[in-house]
Each structure stands twice: as structure tokens, then as C-alpha cells.
Amino acid sequence: MDGELGDFLRSRRARIRPEEVGLPSYGRRRVPGLRREEVAQLAGVSVDYYVRLEQSRGPGDPTRTRSGGVSDAVLDAIARVLRLDGAEQAYLRAVARPRRQDGPDPAASRVRPGVRLLLDGMDRSPAYVLDHRMEVLAWNALAGAVLGFDGPGDLSLPRRLFLDPDARELYPDWDGVTEQMVAHLRLQAGHHPGDRATAELVAELSRASERFRHLWADHLVKPCDHGVKLLRHPVAGLLTLPYETLTVPAAPDQTIVAYTPEPGSETAERLALLGSWATSGAG
Numbered sequence: 001m002d003g004e005l006g007d008f009l010r011s012r013r014a015r016i017r018p019e020e021v022g023l024p025s026y027g028r029r030r031v032p033g034l035r036r037e038e039v040a041q042l043a044g045v046s047v048d049y050y051v052r053l054e055q056s057r058g059p060g061d062p063t064r065t066r067s068g069g070v071s072d073a074v075l076d077a078i079a080r081v082l083r084l085d086g087a088e089q090a091y092l093r094a095v096a097r098p099r100r101q102d103g104p105d106p107a108a109s110r111v112r113p114g115v116r117l118l119l120d121g122m123d124r125s126p127a128y129v130l131d132h133r134m135e136v137l138a139w140n141a142l143a144g145a146v147l148g149f150d151g152p153g154d155l156s157l158p159r160r161l162f163l164d165p166d167a168r169e170l171y172p173d174w175d176g177v178t179e180q181m182v183a184h185l186r187l188q189a190g191h192h193p194g195d196r197a198t199a200e201l202v203a204e205l206s207r208a209s210e211r212f213r214h215l216w217a218d219h220l221v222k223p224c225d226h227g228v229k230l231l232r233h234p235v236a237g238l239l240t241l242p243y244e245t246l247t248v249p250a251a252p253d254q255t256i257v258a259y260t261p262e263p264g265s266e267t268a269e270r271l272a273l274l275g276s277w278a279t280s281g282a283g
Helices: 004-013 034-043 046-054 072-081 086-096 114-121 141-147 157-163 176-189 196-208 210-217 268-279
Strands: 125-130 138-139 227-233 235-248 253-258
Touching: 004 034, 004 046, 004 125, 004 196, 034 046, 034 072, 046 072, 086 176, 114 125, 114 138, 125 141, 138 141, 141 210, 141 227, 141 268, 157 176, 157 196, 176 196, 176 210, 196 210, 210 268, 235 268
Parallel strands: none
Antiparallel strands: 125 138, 125 253, 227 235, 235 253
């Protein structure tokens, strides 16, 4: 994850044409998008300052304030020039001002009993808990039946999506789901700089999956907080599953994901049958 700030800034200035920000385009350019000096001019900072920021020279860099991070004014100006959306602005701040890491927290992977009871009480909604690496920490019976969570083993959603050949069958929109997952994983990685397990996961998937490698290089940043997923279950058939996510207040690195099918819909009926099958142990 070293050099993430510079990589992110370069990827974002590369997608903006000079004419979009009122600058003349002087014929063919060696690289696409804005030049460093153009970003600096539009943001109101010196070229040397911006170059040092992209090169991420560390805590002693003069681009950093006494508090150890790039100033709000500079980040706001750069975000405006590069036309960053809300998620991208949050990511820029996270990688420009990496928080101090205190080492792994063993409690971060423990799900409180009350949260497990909450999951079990959602008998009409497949629901599970993820950590910031998108590792499944807990789930209810219906989520197990729908997504195949069946006990100890590798419950990393990114590994399943990119390394399990059955994932393309489970997710009809596999391309869209993979793009969304990588964008969310990068956003989370920005909030956990120096997390060795995340770096190892990214390295593993980059080696094993050309699709992951391509998406990670695009520096997409987007939260997975709500939406609709299509799943093709081997028993229940095609399921249309709106979903919502909720952060666990006492464990901010844990997220509850709940699929919420429309009452009375074909998907709701299929889930009810699947839930009955799962709880009865049939099959």
C-alpha cells in the first residue's frame, strides 16, 4: 500500500481533460489528463508542493502540517480540482492523514452475543457480519443457505468472488459485483493503512486474478452501503435481493449486511422455502 496517496492522485488527474476545467489543450499529450503543474495552478499551491504531495515523502515532508497531516485547505482545493465525490474525498483524507496503527486488535474479529441474536432474529432476511477486509464473521441460517456459509474455512468474500469458479454462476452480474467489491475494499484499506492482512490479501488476489489486478489498478473508491444484488441459487433459482448495511456502534470495523426482499415478492417466497429447507436440515 506504499505510495497510495500518489497513485490515487495520479489516477484521478488522468481522468480529467484540460478543457473540462477551463484550460487549453496543447495538442497531443504524453499522458492523459491534467499535468501536475495544472493541478497545482488550479488548486492554488506551488508546483513543488504538489509534486512532493504526489511523491508522498513522509512525515518530514514540508507539505505536511505540524499536526502531521496535509491541511484541510489543500485537500479541499485538490478535491475540487480533481472533482472527487464524497467517498473519494473521504479516501483522500484517509491516505493523506494515515492514522497511527496500534497493531492487530483481537477483539475486532469477535462478534458480540447480542449481535448474533439480532442476526438470528432476522429469520426472513439473509444477514451476516463483515469486518473491514470483507471477512464474514457471523451469519444467520438463511444467509448460510443462500451464500453457502457452512462453518470454519475461508470466509473471505473477495477470495470467494475472485478465486471460486462457482462465483460467476452465483452472481449473474459478476463484472459489476467485482467492481463494487474492489472499490469498497480499497476504501476500507485507506482507513486501515499498514494493515498487513489487507496487504497480503491484495497481493494474493493480484497474483491470482487478472480481473482483480485490473480493477485494483483503477483506484476505484466507493462504499457498498446499499443496493440490489442478483443471485442465482442452485436450489431457489434467481433471487433479487435489495440490501442495506449497518455499522455496529460498539465495533466500528464491523458491518451488518442484511438482504431485504420485498414482502410478497417471488424472491421472498423462494427465501421462505429455502429457510424452511435449511432449518429442517432437508437435503
